[in-house]
Amino acid sequence: MNSRHSLLIAISIFFALVMALMPLPISFEPYRPDWVLMVLMYWSLAVPHRLNIGTAWVVGLLMDLASGSPLGVNSLTYSVCIFITASNFQKIRNFSLWQQSILIALFLTLYHLMQFWLNHFLMGVYFSPHYMWPVLTGMLCWWWIFLILRKYRRHFRIR
Template identity: 55%
Template sequence: MQKARGVGVIYLSLLLALILTVTPMPAMVQLFRPDWVLLVLLYWVLALPYRANIGMAFVLGFLVDVLVGTVLGVNALAFSVVTFVVASNYLKIRNFSILQQALLIGLLLAFYHLMIFWLSHFLTGVYFLPDYLWPVLTGTLAWPWIFWLLRRVRRQFKIS
């Protein structure tokens, strides 16, 4: 019962992140939207790497592709690669301070966005605009708050 509730809370947080990803926003604010799904997924990979893994990252990336309307598989591949990096180093990353984690998450978000651009350029011929990197800044700034909120949820529901 406890285990099922924990998995339900993880899936509910990821569903909320998916909803935040497709929530309509004004065009000016749209540029700054953090990558909610990736941030929440990275928290769960750091906190519970045996529950949130690369397979979950691939499925969530595919769902983001479908919901946002990008080429199928682009986000799935990028989510999987970034999740692999975090999952293979989760013990080291856990020991970082929250500021160090935010900086590392910022680097991973930059890597994610550059990978998305590279794949999109290869497949559809889009050109790079500096505006592509605004979510990196907002995601880096949002990480401490997401970390604090999800840690509180994890402790309140005793998810392990």
């Protein structure tokens, strides 16, 4: 039973990886939400005993390898965000959905600023305001991600 639940969580993370790597038209690319991080945050809030920082680290490494970013950048940023959400899951779960979406926007802002800082340190990338568009789209998508994954979790009785 436990391995079945872990497999179902892994399947949802796999679909988030596919969504993150799926090609989009060039005009929509700056607005792409951070699907993987939001799915990881959902599972760390819903079932924190099943998804931990190590899982976030491994998924971040997969994302680094798949996207061609410097190895460890996504791992570190995912791990920090999941650490914060998992350590405060009892408080965050009690917030309403719109309050959670604002908090998710803050986490996504932290994620993007850490990504920028690491990429600036490693590759000399300069800041551009379009780096923050995924924060807004992620905040708006949080409602859908939360509701879809909650229905998925309840349907398969993932605990």
